[in-house]
Amino acid sequence: MSKPPAESSPVSPLEPDGATVRRMGMRILDKLADWVDGTPGRPVLRSDGSARAARRMVEPAPEEGTPFPGLLARVMNEVIPVGLDPASPGYLAFIPGGGLPHAALADLLTGVVNRYTGLWRPAPALVGLEVAVLRWMCGWVGFDGPDAGGILTSGGSIANLCAVVAARDHAEVDDLRTLVAYCTAQAHNSVLKSTRTAGIRPSQVRTVPNDARFRMDPAALAVLVAEDRAAGRVPFLVVANAGCTPVGAIDPLGALADLCAAEAIWLHVDGAYGGAFAMTARGQEALAGLDRADSITLDPHKGLFLPYGTGAILVRDRARLQRSFTVQASYLPEPLVHPDHWDFADMGPELSRPARGLRIWLPMKLHGVGAFRRALDEKLDLARVAWRRVLELPHVRGVAAPELSLFAFRIEPPGRDADQVTRRVLREVGKMGRVLITGATVYDPALGASVFVARVCVLSFRTHQAQIDALLEDLSMAIERVVASG
Amino acid sequence: MSKPPAESSPVSPLEPDGATVRRMGMRILDKLADWVDGTPGRPVLRSDGSARAARRMVEPAPEEGTPFPGLLARVMNEVIPVGLDPASPGYLAFIPGGGLPHAALADLLTGVVNRYTGLWRPAPALVGLEVAVLRWMCGWVGFDGPDAGGILTSGGSIANLCAVVAARDHAEVDDLRTLVAYCTAQAHNSVLKSTRTAGIRPSQVRTVPNDARFRMDPAALAVLVAEDRAAGRVPFLVVANAGCTPVGAIDPLGALADLCAAEAIWLHVDGAYGGAFAMTARGQEALAGLDRADSITLDPHKGLFLPYGTGAILVRDRARLQRSFTVQASYLPEPLVHPDHWDFADMGPELSRPARGLRIWLPMKLHGVGAFRRALDEKLDLARVAWRRVLELPHVRGVAAPELSLFAFRIEPPGRDADQVTRRVLREVGKMGRVLITGATVYDPALGASVFVARVCVLSFRTHQAQIDALLEDLSMAIERVVASG
Structure with missing residues (x-):
């Protein structure tokens, strides 16, 4: 039987009528309601049987259909539970999504109506809604001019790619091999991926030394730029971190903006993790100078707590994106001239794209910006509390204090390999299943060496004081165990 | 009031409990059920008041919240209806999404559980599910080797970008300015956008002449390649169309594969529109040689009838994608070695990404491949019927017969400007609101000039014989009116 009758209309199995869509949707909602209510009690990580569960999924394409309830049960019971749960309140690892x-x-609605938002004309009001969301974001980061704009991407990596390509084209060199970009060793891996994608080799991306707080050293940058200019190379791009992934450092945006302005270098701020904090008063202060960037990456699927699938590139002058990404075609309508009618296809690498605006607009309109600001402020508070309490644990040395909601530390019992101890402690904490934290290897100027650090990133909208308490209890117990086990 | 009480749990407005999620979801499902049932009766295009509707959406960020029912009503009544309806059965324009x-x-489920599928370890079974889907696709296009693979992207443009970057890096040149790519004038605009993004200038993309059926001429290609080699340039990429956007032509894949193999040039087939027809017997035949490509773009949000948001790049050897896109980071786990455990971040430009597998897997498992094959076969039939009947209308000259489900024609009344008449007829048909078709400007070898053609693309899963009948009625009436009006 190829058409499970309960889930298809008489017309065609691919064309369920409204009642069928509602019935299937309600089944999914029932499962999801249970899933949501069960979230606090589930372990953050379930790694047993991973390989087996994955192997079971690799099966031949089915010629015939399978009834819906069994498929849904399989997904909810066998597919979803295996692995990491970034939606868990105890997820303090990497950068929480x-x-x-x-x-x-909102995505359910977007998918069923399936409007096309690559260009303005096919969905003017839905594009308008997305323009509104982008203008809100521009406002938060201080891009207040009428030419400011941007696009929503699938995530921070594509947003960084847009910035790199726009900066590259803005430099107007004939030979890409002459270009030089700058970032610290703490830059996100998408910076290197984006420059490579854009035809700029890894050797053309120079690592700028950082200070003891892992922030880019503007004086050191100035020296590198002068050196490159003297050698006939063309410095074209500085990528500054606004909350780097390994330890959360914010590069000195004001000083870098001064230097980039003087040197006519594009300043891109990678705020995939930290940019959303510009919505808060403390974030504004920590991110001073952000409004002087040429472009900024935000990741609403991190800092605005959305599901994966939405990053943003914001630019002070959207003509710079249009210059790089506008390509005409014989089958497309004429480009637009009205300043509020944006053709997103002319500002990024996509032509077809999912409509990404509603998934931001709906929660923002429903709860107000205030609710998001308060949630971000809570994460700032939690990180500060956690940092102070972690520092009180035995053998802990703080490596990077939280500038926003991310901090790093090491466990250094006398006479022991601190890298190894820190790794073992992370594993022990993970096994307890209540919270998950991960580590990174960074060059620590305080030690003059690369070291492995544990890091805590508080950015899940479900994380509250209870998870910080759990972190401290489990971390304390793990340190005790690992140190005792010798 | 910042927290509409009906939509939030006691914990935080951003953390609805299961009951709240279910309640909100059911409200959306009710609206969508009505929307789905009302689809056949709605006009394909509603352009009146577009600018006003768009302007209304651009409003300041809301500090406080707004109750859900009003927001939902606003979206369904004021935002969604304005513009084109690609989900309409009468949508025969562009390439239907x-x-x-x-x-x-499936997206609703994916979003709420929010698993991370950029790497294998965090969601082994969900990545396994996506690997399965990709293996199915590889099977359909004839990539049967154990090294074949690919990734799901946000659409065809990013898929083409992956191919261009992989081909560029495979060529291993020091100076990108030496590279030359080849395509016909019918290539999708993302080919030029992708090459530009990858650091290859428009002048390095050569237009290969096409034959009278708009297919790339392999002999002409051979001449260009020889010319470029003699001038010291490096031919590195041929982009062939498998169903070009303007007129639906399929380039001669077998002959191009021969030439590319002999010349060691990467053959990329852009099958964003037509690739999915490889699931059908007639498609297999029309696409003979497809399996000899180095890489193939498919767009499941076109040919598999999914909502926007899912393209695919398939490669015969996935190491070639990995070579271009693998970038290590200090905070990420070690790369994988098991052949079935794919880290998607190492095969494309994204690190964070939405999980795109379930939206293909669920409908495929539910209805079986057979249901999709039958639907595609129906579209092939409908296009053939439509083509024959359109040719019987007065003043119509067929320009491109359907190789798959897309064809092109002109309306050429004696003594009249055929471009203008054809454009006016398209507008008249659109005004009637039952079907929508669009045009393109192509160089017609039969006339030795660039001409505007009307085109019909049958790819909506909701399009059946009734819409073809409507097309013929409305087209017939429109031709009569426009010709009579002089």
Whole structure:
């Protein structure tokens, strides 16, 4: 039987009528309601049987259909539970991705109506909604001019790619091999990936030394730029971190903006993790100078707690994106001239794209910016509390204090390999299943060496004081065990 | 009031409990059920008041919240209806995007659980599911080797970008300015956008002449390649169309594969529109040689009828993608070695990404490949019927017969400007609101000039014989009116 009758209309199995869509949707909602209510009690990590579970999924394409309830049960019971749960309140690893259910509900709507938002004309009001969301973001980061703009991408990596390509084209060199970009060793791996994608080799991306707080050293940058200019190379791009992934450092944006302005170098700020904090008063202060960047990456699927699938590139002058990405075609309508009618296809690498605006607009309109600001402020508070309490644990040395909601530390019992001890402690904490934290290898100027650090990133919208308490209890116990086990 | 009480749990407005998610979801499902049932009766295009509707959306960021029912009503009544409806059965314009409701329901699930699929370890079974889907696709296009693979992207443009970057790096030149790519004038605009993004200038993309059926001329290609080699340039990439956007032509894949193999040039087939037809017997035949490509772009949000948001790049040897896109980071786990455990971040430009597998897997498992094959076969039939009947209309000259489900024609009344008449007829048909078709400007070898053609593309899963009948009625009436009006 190729058409499970319960899930298809008489017309065609691919064309369920409204009642069928509602019925299937309600089944999914029932499962998801249970899943949401069960979230606090589930372990953050379930790695047993991973390989087996994955192997079971690799099966031949099915010629015939399978009834829906069994498929849904399989997905919820065998597929989803295996691995890491970034939607868990105890997920303090990497940079937490969100999972705001309202955004997922918005996606359901977006998918069924399937409007096309690559260009303005096919969906003027839906594009208008997305333009509104982008203008809100521009406002938060201080891009207040009428030419400011941007696009929503699938994530921070494509946003960084847009910035690199626009900066590259803005430099107007004939030979790409002459270009030089700058960032610290803490830059996100998408910076190197984006420059490579854009035809700029890894050797053309120079690592600028950082200070003891892992922030780019502007004086050191100035020296490198002068050196490159003297050698006939063309410095074209500085990528500054606004909350780097390994330890959370914010590069000195004001000083870098001064230097980039004087040297006519494009300043891109990678705020995939930290940029959203510009919505808060403390974030504004920590990110001073952000509004002087040429372009900024935000990741609403991190800092605005959305499910994966939405990053943003914001630019002070959107003509710079248009210059790089506008390509005409014989089958497309004429480009637009009205300043509020944006053709997103002319500002980024995509032509077809999912409509990404509603998943931000709906939760923002529903709860107001205030609710998001308060949630981000809570994460700032939690990180500060956690940092102070972690420093009180035995053998802990703080490596990077939280500038926003991310900090790093090491466990250094006398006479022991601190890298190894720190790794073992992370594993022990993970096994307890209540919270998950991960580490990174960084060059620590205090030690003059590369070291492995544990890091805590508080950015899940479900993380509250209870998870910080759990972190401290489990970390304390893990340190005790690992140190005792010798 | 910042927290509409009906939509939030006691914890935080951003953390609805299961009951709240279910309640909100059911409200959306009710609206969508009505929307789905109302689809056949709605006009394909609603352009009145577009600018006003768009302007209304651009409003300041809301500090406080707004109750959900009003927001939902606003979206359904004021935002969604304005513009083109690609989910309409009468949408025969451009390349129709899908909107299969099952895929949208899968996205709801994906969004709420928010698993991370950029790497294998965090979601082994969900990545396994996506690997399975990619293996199915590889099977359909004839990539049967154990090294074949690919990734799901946001659409065809990013898929083409992956191919261009991989081909560029495979060529191993020091100076990108020496590279030359080849395509016909019918290539999708993302080919030029992708090469530009990858650091290859428009002047390095050569237009290969096409034959009278708009297919790339392999002999002409051979001449260009020889010319470029003699001038010291490096031919590195041929982009062949498998169903070009303007007129639906399929380039001679076998002959091009011969030439590319002999010349060691990467053959990329852009099958964003037509690749999915490889699932059918007639498609297999029309696409003979497809399996000899180095890489193939498919767009499941077109040919598999999914909502926008899913393209695919398939490669015969996935190490070639890995070579271009693998970038290590201090905070990421070690790369994988098991052949079935794919880290998607190492095969494309994204690190964070939405999980795109479930939106294909669920409808495929639910209805079986057979249901999709039958639907594609139906579209092939409909296009053939439509083509024959359109040719019987007065003043119509066929320009491109359907190789798959897309064809092109002109309306050429004696003594009249055929471009203008054809454009006016398209507008008249659009005004009637039942079907929408669009045009393109192509160089017609039969006339030795660039001409505007009307085109019909049958790819909506909701399009059946009734819409073809409507097309013929409305087209017939429009031709009569326009010709009579002089």
